[in-house]
Amino acid sequence: MNLRIQYPEQFQKHKKTRPFSTFYLTDKTTLINIMELVSGLFLSKRIIYKNGTPVPLSVITKSFEELFNIKLGDCYKKHESVISRKPIKLTEFLDELRKFIIEERENKGYR
Numbered sequence: 001m002n003l004r005i006q007y008p009e010q011f012q013k014h015k016k017t018r019p020f021s022t023f024y025l026t027d028k029t030t031l032i033n034i035m036e037l038v039s040g041l042f043l044s045k046r047i048i049y050k051n052g053t054p055v056p057l058s059v060i061t062k063s064f065e066e067l068f069n070i071k072l073g074d075c076y077k078k079h080e081s082v083i084s085r086k087p088i089k090l091t092e093f094l095d096e097l098r099k100f101i102i103e104e105r106e107n108k109g110y111r
Contacts (some may be wrong), residue, residue, distance in 0.1 A: 031078070
């Protein structure tokens with residue numbers, strides 16, 4: 001009992017907490033941009049559990065929220081916002097990322 005009083009932190013139940021992420025988004029990156037990435041990954045079914053089943057939209061969303069210290073809110077509404085966009089803006093952020101990769105490729109001389 002004396003040890004518990006002297007060193008209480010040693011006797012507290014350890015909570016399983018995830019380490020705090022040090023990643024943040026620039027002001028230029030919007031939540032809908034991130035949801036565009038999340039939606040694409042979800043729809044592709046390329047993120048799976050160890051047993052091979054696809055990871056649900058809500059779990060992928062939560063992972064991105066924890067990674068970038070953000071709150072996306074209702075992921076299903078945001079997902080609908082992404083897929084119901086006008087065709088010209090449908091994959092605006094993904095197109096921008098694609099452009100950056102192409103530019104880097106050209107800058108390095110790959111053709």
